[in-house]
Amino acid sequence: MNMNNKIKSFFLIFLSLTVLGSCESELDLQPEDNRKVPGQLLDDSAAYKQFLAKLYAGLAVSGQEGPAGNPDLLGLDEGFSQYMRLYWMLQELPTDEALIGWNDGTIADLHGQNWTSGNEFIRTMYSRILYQIAQANEYIRQSSDANLSANGIEESEMAEIQQFRAEARFLRALSYYHAMDLYGNPPFITEDSPVGAFLPEQIQRAELFDYIESELLDIEGKVVAAGQNEYGRADQAAVWTLLAKLYLNAEVYTGTPRYDDVLTYSQKVIDAGFTLVDDYQKLFLADNDVNGAQNEIIFPIRFDGLNTNSYGGLTFIIHASVGGDMDPEEFGVNSGWAGLRTTPEFVSLFPDGADSADEREMFYTEGQSLEINSISSFTDGYAVGKYKNVDVNGNQGSDATGEHVDTDFPLFRLGDVYLMYAEAAFRTNTNMSQAVDYINELRERAYGEGNGLISASAINNNFLINERGRELYWEAHRRTDLIRFNRFTENGVWAWKGDVPQGTTTAPYRNIFPIPASDLGVNTNLTQNPGY
Template identity: 70%
Template sequence: MQKTLRSILLVFFGLTFLWSCESDLELQPEDNRKTAENAFKDPDAYKQFLAKLYAGLAVSGQEGPAGNPDLEGLDEGFSQYIRLYFKMQELTTDEAVIGWDDGTIKDLHAQNWTAGNEFIRTMYSRIMYQIALTNEFIRQTSDEKLDSRGVDGELRGNIENFRAEARFLRALSYYHALDLFGNPPFVTDEDPIGAFLPEQIKRPALFDYIEGELLDIEDEIAAVGSNEYGRADQGAVWMLLSKLYLNAEVYTGTAHNAEVIEYTNKVINSGYQLADSYKKLFLADNNTNGAQNEIIFPITFNGKETQSYGGLTFIIHAAIGGDMKAADFGVSSGWAGLRTTSALVNKFQYQETEDEVIFEDNRGLFFTEGQSLEIDNISSFNDGYAVAKYRNVDVNGEPGSDETGEFVDTDFPMFRLADAYLMYAEAFVRGGGGSQANAVAYVNELRERAFGDSSENISAGELDLDFIINERARELYWEAHRRTDLIRFNRFSENGVWPWKGNVPQGTTTQEFRNLMPIPASDLGVNTNLTQNDGY
């Protein structure tokens, strides 16, 4: 599923009108004489197209790392899906800052972005592009299309499974649109291909659509453990439903905590297992070192086959600077950009000696030598502790497969069992039912892994919302959950303060409308059916 895809897929992309309506999104078929019908004469084309849908989360074009982009007019590293999603979810919070002066990137942490912010616009474009691809795959695999091509037998059964996976991937991207933008333009495979202005969907209606899609494919997609690593199965569907329900009150005004209990229970009781070491989850061999038993849905990377300047290549390189040695992280160089704030660091238990900072919680993977805890100047890499969570080395310290050390093998754990444990505990505290004993036991499993024994286990009386939001930070930092979590806890804009929020050193509150990103001005300018989110 990681292989770079070539000309056959460009046929489909050239046929698909990219309905985000931005002038810089232009795709051309490699050979205009080719048609979808000709392309699908090859039975392998269906799986190749599916592979492109997955690859759309990991790479930014047809060649990798650059040279034949999906989205014309956008830098390929800059516009990669996971790189952008990480920025939206982490740079806007207390968990990450970046020292670079690229365009308006610092406006993300300052929370003073506008509808013209190029990083927000490009995230929107990438989401809409991904949805356009999944729509076309679903069109090309309808019963009518398959009947017309005489597809039957084992191939037809496989395609039906592929179709369920494509619907999951579309639901995932629509979930990101729901969470970030609230009220995006809406198009499915039932809409015609061609130049038209899509209608805008309101947040509660989009919630209902995503929920309906996931429930519809729940029993159609592969069972847990029966699919290839990196492909979605029932566990991924249940996790996305759990995330959707956990944030339902933000999206619709109505809580769905009982449903969180229901679907996290399905995940927890499906045979996933916590990795025996927290660090293994973020290494180059996290697909084979035991961490794969905890990771429910990874975005896969390979230093030779899936080359991109986004994803974990970005996160690992950009987090290295100062006195850090790039070789310790299995890469050739550091880009000296990403660090964290004292607001995250101070959520961990640690001791300062004259020579070092010792974290008692082994999830506190920070590099402190030569780094100051507080940030006086965001542009200085030495201001703020560096995060040493992700590495392109295996459990034996051997670097990844790319001999140049430029591109990494480390997979991004979008969904993992630890998150299901914490969601269950939160839903219990929020009145969703379930078992208090189970909720406490799940949290303490994570803490025993973090501290090596039960000395820091919590009691039932300590399990409250304040504890949970902080424990989620300790367990899941830099995994692209923080913005969504802070909004759900009403601590993102008006009621949360951390260093350099609001563009002041000590931090300040911002206005509540920042809980939604703006619809990009460039799309508003061409689609008269769109209305800007309040405040922008």
């Protein structure tokens, strides 16, 4: 995913024109490569794949040099400002699945659910999303048929570039999905928006839902067929999975449930040939791109210890979850940052006793107390050893220093699709026998052949939200899931929620994050979300 100087030059000029908040002085920037204009930068068909690589890399790295030194965004430490790290933090830290013992800025406010519109982590995720969208917009703009012709691209090369364009539209839809889910009503820009400094209009959540849906439906037949693209790139299955997730939460976003559509698009993914890996742990190891887990992973955020150096992503999660008596070498890293743990309420979702052992239960308990008397003490609360920078044979990832990791993050995988199908079947009271089969495939992998199996009578709201926790914890689903089940704010309690040791309920307006005060102060077209 490394860009050459030619592509880097392209971004220096174009991102200064497209990213929100650009100023007039930035409009005078010129590309470094002999002051070429965009057409000259993109007169080589190979440049379009390099440009596309930057869009994918934006989910994994935080600047032009790894791990720091030339950031995409200013204002927050480059490790903290990485897309996946921020998204993971906002999806996990406010829930029962994770808390962090650090006191960097306002990070503690995330688990306490007492953030304000000035929270720098909420602000930087918002900026990171809009930055990704701005880049995707520029790719889509520059890869139109008219611009390709103007740049001298041969007709024989255009078909492949149009597939790249469809992937860029998927990545934009993914970021808009994150914006809709996290912030509700963000500013809205597309390839048709003005180039230069302007104040974008705000889009309402239900309208943004319609836009994302229309984009995904339009590119469904334009991306590469399911399972036929390079690992790590979007294909039809990634589009179908995002549609299923969109429809699963439709009632939250629009007020209207769409569970029949969840069944349709989940089944498309299931029928596309993906298979569950035999060992759950393989999904979270350094070789999860080749150890069989790649057949379950539909869309990963890729990491490489040598080529995508960042203090975000899985480098953050693995290092920060190691502390106390834990041996960093066992996790394939050179040190533990001693921050991340889980709550006793989440631990209680897993059964006790050897006869009911769940292989998905990857808590580290030696030297750790179940209860959390002090958030700042790493040994208060069980640690989570789910992710490791070692392969199936225990060998460390490619970075010999143990600083950066090879483990890919499974943003979409078949296990989640099975559970989405099962939930939609339950909510519509249809296809329940199929739903039970999908759940039991997951549970048999977790409990061993013939064990842990359930019948349709066991499926209810409690079972579904708990089973999603057991299967998908620390995979950046929990906040969205709890909101859908109405258990995130006023109907859910866990340790230190609301800054109370035993936990307390919070106000329902916190189901979405605030529009950052810094953007409200600049863009008069924006209205703050209720409650903030």
